[in-house]
Amino acid sequence: MQNILFAFLPLPNTYVTDVRPKEKGLEVRFYLYVRQVLLPRGHSENELVEDRNQLEYVEDYLNNETVTDEQLYTQILEWTAFRGIDIKKIVLRSTLGCYEEASLVPAEPPVEIHWPFARIGEVVIPDESCSLESGLAATRTCTGSFYRGATWGSPSGKCSVSPNNLTLEIKHLYDRYGAEDQSKYLTKLKDLAQNSQELSVTDMHIVLNILKMLAVEPELYQKGLDSMFSVIDSLAEANTTELMTAKNTIHLTYRLLNVIDKVMRLATEENKEIIISKKHLLVDTKNTKVTNKEDHVIGISVLSSTKGKSLKDGSIEFLLNGTKYPQRESIAYFLLPPELVLKRESDLLLPCQINMVFFKEWILFPEPKGILVKRNYRILPTPVMYAALSGGPAWNLSEPVQIFFRKMFNEKIENPVCVHFDPLIGDSEGGWSTEGCEFGGLKNGFYNCRCHHLSIFAVILSKRPDSMPYKLGTSIYVGCGVSILALSMVVVLYIISKVWRCTVDHSILFCMSLSFLCFLILLFISEMRFLWKSSCLLLGLLSHYMILVTFSWLLVQAILYRLRFAKKTDVAEIPHFILKSAIFAWGLPVIIIIIIWLVKEYYFYGEDSCWRTVYEVSKATLIPIVTLLLMTLCVILCAVYDVTCRFKKDFLIGVSTYNDTVIKFRVAATIYLFFVMSWLFGFFALHQRTQELRILFSISITLTAYYVTLFFIFHEISFWDMCRNLKRKNKSPSDVVSYDAKYYKSTEDQKNKE
Numbered sequence: 001m002q003n004i005l006f007a008f009l010p011l012p013n014t015y016v017t018d019v020r021p022k023e024k025g026l027e028v029r030f031y032l033y034v035r036q037v038l039l040p041r042g043h044s045e046n047e048l049v050e051d052r053n054q055l056e057y058v059e060d061y062l063n064n065e066t067v068t069d070e071q072l073y074t075q076i077l078e079w080t081a082f083r084g085i086d087i088k089k090i091v092l093r094s095t096l097g098c099y100e101e102a103s104l105v106p107a108e109p110p111v112e113i114h115w116p117f118a119r120i121g122e123v124v125i126p127d128e129s130c131s132l133e134s135g136l137a138a139t140r141t142c143t144g145s146f147y148r149g150a151t152w153g154s155p156s157g158k159c160s161v162s163p164n165n166l167t168l169e170i171k172h173l174y175d176r177y178g179a180e181d182q183s184k185y186l187t188k189l190k191d192l193a194q195n196s197q198e199l200s201v202t203d204m205h206i207v208l209n210i211l212k213m214l215a216v217e218p219e220l221y222q223k224g225l226d227s228m229f230s231v232i233d234s235l236a237e238a239n240t241t242e243l244m245t246a247k248n249t250i251h252l253t254y255r256l257l258n259v260i261d262k263v264m265r266l267a268t269e270e271n272k273e274i275i276i277s278k279k280h281l282l283v284d285t286k287n288t289k290v291t292n293k294e295d296h297v298i299g300i301s302v303l304s305s306t307k308g309k310s311l312k313d314g315s316i317e318f319l320l321n322g323t324k325y326p327q328r329e330s331i332a333y334f335l336l337p338p339e340l341v342l343k344r345e346s347d348l349l350l351p352c353q354i355n356m357v358f359f360k361e362w363i364l365f366p367e368p369k370g371i372l373v374k375r376n377y378r379i380l381p382t383p384v385m386y387a388a389l390s391g392g393p394a395w396n397l398s399e400p401v402q403i404f405f406r407k408m409f410n411e412k413i414e415n416p417v418c419v420h421f422d423p424l425i426g427d428s429e430g431g432w433s434t435e436g437c438e439f440g441g442l443k444n445g446f447y448n449c450r451c452h453h454l455s456i457f458a459v460i461l462s463k464r465p466d467s468m469p470y471k472l473g474t475s476i477y478v479g480c481g482v483s484i485l486a487l488s489m490v491v492v493l494y495i496i497s498k499v500w501r502c503t504v505d506h507s508i509l510f511c512m513s514l515s516f517l518c519f520l521i522l523l524f525i526s527e528m529r530f531l532w533k534s535s536c537l538l539l540g541l542l543s544h545y546m547i548l549v550t551f552s553w554l555l556v557q558a559i560l561y562r563l564r565f566a567k568k569t570d571v572a573e574i575p576h577f578i579l580k581s582a583i584f585a586w587g588l589p590v591i592i593i594i595i596i597w598l599v600k601e602y603y604f605y606g607e608d609s610c611w612r613t614v615y616e617v618s619k620a621t622l623i624p625i626v627t628l629l630l631m632t633l634c635v636i637l638c639a640v641y642d643v644t645c646r647f648k649k650d651f652l653i654g655v656s657t658y659n660d661t662v663i664k665f666r667v668a669a670t671i672y673l674f675f676v677m678s679w680l681f682g683f684f685a686l687h688q689r690t691q692e693l694r695i696l697f698s699i700s701i702t703l704t705a706y707y708v709t710l711f712f713i714f715h716e717i718s719f720w721d722m723c724r725n726l727k728r729k730n731k732s733p734s735d736v737v738s739y740d741a742k743y744y745k746s747t748e749d750q751k752n753k754e
Helices: 002-006 045-062 070-082 165-175 182-193 201-214 222-235 240-249 252-269 338-347 474-496 504-524 535-566 577-599 611-620 622-645 655-688 691-713 719-727 741-753
Strands: 016-022 025-030 101-105 111-115 140-145 149-152 275-277 281-287 297-303 316-320 330-335 353-359 384-389 401-406 417-422 431-433 437-443 446-451 456-460
Touching: 165 182, 165 201, 182 201, 182 222, 201 222, 201 240, 201 252, 222 252, 222 275, 222 281, 240 252, 252 281, 252 353, 252 384, 281 297, 281 316, 297 338, 297 353, 316 330, 330 353, 330 384, 338 384, 384 401, 401 456, 417 437, 417 446, 446 456, 474 504, 474 691, 504 535, 504 577, 504 691, 535 577, 535 611, 535 622, 535 655, 577 611, 611 622, 611 655, 622 655, 655 691
Parallel strands: none
Antiparallel strands: 016 025, 101 111, 140 149, 275 281, 281 353, 297 316, 297 330, 330 401, 353 384, 384 456, 401 446, 417 431, 417 456, 437 446
16 A cells, blocks of 8 residues: 555655545554654745645645656555545645745735745735735734644735835835844834834734744844844834734734743843843843852842833842842832742753843733623733743742732722733633632732742732723613604604794704704714724714703703893894804804813823713813803893793783793793703713712703603694694695794784774
8 A cells, every 4th residue: 555655755655654534534644754853844945845845746646747657646546446535635734834825815806915934823914014904914824733734724804005114114124134234133123113103913913023033043132132122112002903903813922922932041041141121121031049059049029110100210139039028119029939949950051040021011911801700890900020930831839939019009909810821822822811820918018929830920900890980881871862762853853844944943942952962972972992093082072062052052042032021022023043043052162162172181092982081071161061051041030030020011922922932931941951950960970970870861861852852843833733734745825834923913912902
């Protein structure tokens, strides 16, 4: 069988010993050869070309494209047919990785892009470095395993946008790796990475590939390492959305930690001590042996910085055996078991080193999904500490590693969780795990974690629900939903009714309902996440603009009734009353909002929602809103005085019309009270953040919306009469009802004379 199946391979062809069809597929038994002991085939161009040529040769032979011995090929066909094997369906895969390939991605028209070689589990971007308009990079993962072989996964993303200038410069720098002086090369990379807010996922992918190559350079000196970690520090300041996408698509955290781990291993092999401090991270290595033979370095403490939260001028303190606490004020520190350090010193030929990388926050790490039982708790940003020792990893330690993180928040924390970063969690992405770690309590202002292995450590701190950022809640969503339906009915009825469009009262109620409707819609979408930086500020300004417009129309309505009662004037005698009112009600709030926008700086973006910005805008608009409400109240009180203290005979329109107007005025005053009540409940619900106030706010806006709707429908004419009139196909002139004030005045005068 060996001679029949594999006689076409170069001698000696003793790779495969047997081939058997099984229920789950084809079982191939073979010997495994290595070229050099403990040195697998690498990523060199020659090896890749050689492996690919051998694979393609076998594929072509099976497809009868390179057959030189027809008799042998016939024997192979007979042997495979006898065992029920279709030779045309045999798939050969490499155990090294996925080879270069071209594919089509969706576009108009479809675009052909080229994928470079990728090892199993590796994510690559196309040679064209293209992406979506949003900046999301086109990526592809080489999936599979040694037993199943490597296969390309489906491409993710589209190639609708060509790379920008920054991407082209970074890609050009990647292509020139090794072609110029290392010092100049690192300087260029550092300068390009300083444009952190402009870095896209594609840029980060290329930068990580460059860092991966630099991490194994044995001649990398201290200045070169400083430049490398400056680049990593710049990645921590990249756009939050781009960072989140990079962690989910190109495995940014996993690859970044691989780079750091290689640098630390190389420093240990070369017996180099590294001291680097940046804004977001601090790196330090130290030989565990000191001058005194009895003293050994078993821990490192990160001291508090004079620049606040920045680690730029950060310093460290080495902790010797027998030390329980740092001598100086520190942010975090760790202590290794003394027995572990002594054992490593005796086992290693080279000097033993203790390594630490301290991250100010875990922005470069994924969120701890699945760690917290109460998922509605908000996680606070805490430091992350990388702790390692020469000689490789250490697991199942009898005495735990002690890690301490200073308490930085005054909020009440429930159930802190100690975790370590496990690179095996997820699909080569890595994630947080609690295995082997336990919380040791709060000691001397430090959260204590005890872990029985060396790893990357952090403590997960989460806020209680009552201290979380403001959320609308189900009650407000329900209230907004039903109120939007009612106010939408007002808008539709006003548009379809020609009669109502000609009356002043309905026009005022329509404008009031429209502005209130817009505010409720903005409130409904306020917890969405927006990609545009200034979206939250725009949302806050627009929502309060609509509130000001609504209250301006309340003032116009109060002035209308004041004119009718005090001046004995109908608005029909005032030219362009609605136009003048609209200019006032829609124009004055524009001026107020512009002033508010110019005189103060606001937070543009919230982590979970826009409520931080809305909160600031609400305080700024407090004085204009209160002023409008007080002015409206004064006008209403004047109208009340006119109704109660003046003689009815002074009202020139007539007795019946006077009585109807008084009733409508009472309803309008009630609407004012409902709006004031809604605004007060909403304002205090935003600032006090209690469930009771949110429920009261929901009830008040619902009552206000439906009260306005009913007043609008039954203001002048029966709603059902209007519906019956709409059903009539042929209307006679007598069906049209006139609302001319002079007509009513003459009719009432005749009745009074009789």
